Amino acid sequence: MRQPMSGCPFAHCQRGNQPSRARKLNTNHQRHSNSRCQKSSLMAALPLATAEVCDANTHLISSGELRALQPLFKIYGRRQVFSGPIVTLKVFEDNVLIREFLEEKGHGRVLVVDGGGSLRCAILGGNPVQQAQNNGWAGIVVNGCIRDVDEINGCDIGVRALGSHPFKANKKGMGEKHVAITIAGTRICDGEWLYADTDGILVSRTELTV
Numbered sequence: 001m002r003q004p005m006s007g008c009p010f011a012h013c014q015r016g017n018q019p020s021r022a023r024k025l026n027t028n029h030q031r032h033s034n035s036r037c038q039k040s041s042l043m044a045a046l047p048l049a050t051a052e053v054c055d056a057n058t059h060l061i062s063s064g065e066l067r068a069l070q071p072l073f074k075i076y077g078r079r080q081v082f083s084g085p086i087v088t089l090k091v092f093e094d095n096v097l098i099r100e101f102l103e104e105k106g107h108g109r110v111l112v113v114d115g116g117g118s119l120r121c122a123i124l125g126g127n128p129v130q131q132a133q134n135n136g137w138a139g140i141v142v143n144g145c146i147r148d149v150d151e152i153n154g155c156d157i158g159v160r161a162l163g164s165h166p167f168k169a170n171k172k173g174m175g176e177k178h179v180a181i182t183i184a185g186t187r188i189c190d191g192e193w194l195y196a197d198t199d200g201i202l203v204s205r206t207e208l209t210v
C-alpha cells in the first residue's frame with residue numbers, strides 16, 4: 001500500500017542505519033549561484049534549489065521518498081541555503097543534548113531537533129550556534145524557539161526555528177538521540193538528507209545529486 005506523502009516508508013527509520021545510495025536528479029539545475037554557498041559547501045551536499053528539485057522529481061514526491069516540511073519555520077543565520085545529512089534529536093524544553101551534539105564536529109551535517117513545538121522557552125542560543133559554525137555543521141532546524149537572534153544571524157550557518165523567546169531552557173539532559181521524529185507534518189529519520197533554501201525545506205531518503 002502506498003504510504004502518505006508525509007510518511008516515512010523506509011525500514012531504516014526503525015533501525016537508524018544510514019542510507020548510502022545517492023539519487024541522481026532529473027534536473028538541469030547546476031550549483032547555486034551564491035558564491036559563498038559554493039565555498040561553504042565543499043564538505044557538504046550540493047546546494048540545490050528546492051522548487052526545481054520538486055518540479056523534476058514528482059515521482060519521488062509521490063513515493064514519499066521526497067517530502068516538504070509545512071512552512072512553519074523562520075529563517076535565521078547567514079546561510080539561507082544549506083543541506084546535508086540529518087541527525088535527529090527529540091527534546092522538550094531542555095537543551096543539554098543539543099549542546100552536546102553541536103560540540104562534536106559537524107562534517108556538514110544538519111541537526112534536526114523536535115522540540116515538541118514548544119513556544120514557552122528557547123532551546124537553542126547563540127553559544128551553541130557559534131560552536132556549531134566553528135565545528136562545521138551546515139545547519140540546525142528547530143521545532144521550537146531560539147534566542148540570541150542577532151548573534152545567530154551573524155553566524156555562517158543555516159538556522160530554522162518557529163520563532164524566538166527570551167526564556168532559557170531546562171538543563172536536565174532529557175531527550176532521545178537519533179530517533180525518528182515528526183515535525184511540520186513530516187516524518188524524518190536520522191541519516192536522511194535535508195535541503196533548505198528560501199522557498200522551504202525538503203527531506204529526502206537519499207542524497208540528491210545533480
Ligand SMILES: O=C([O-])CC(=O)C(=O)O
Pocket residue numbers: 095123124125126127128147148168169
Ligand atoms: O543558555 C541557554 O540555555 C541558551 C543560551 O542563551 C545560549 O546557549 O547561548
Ligand SMILES: [Mg+2]
Pocket residue numbers: 125126127148
Ligand atoms: Mg545565550
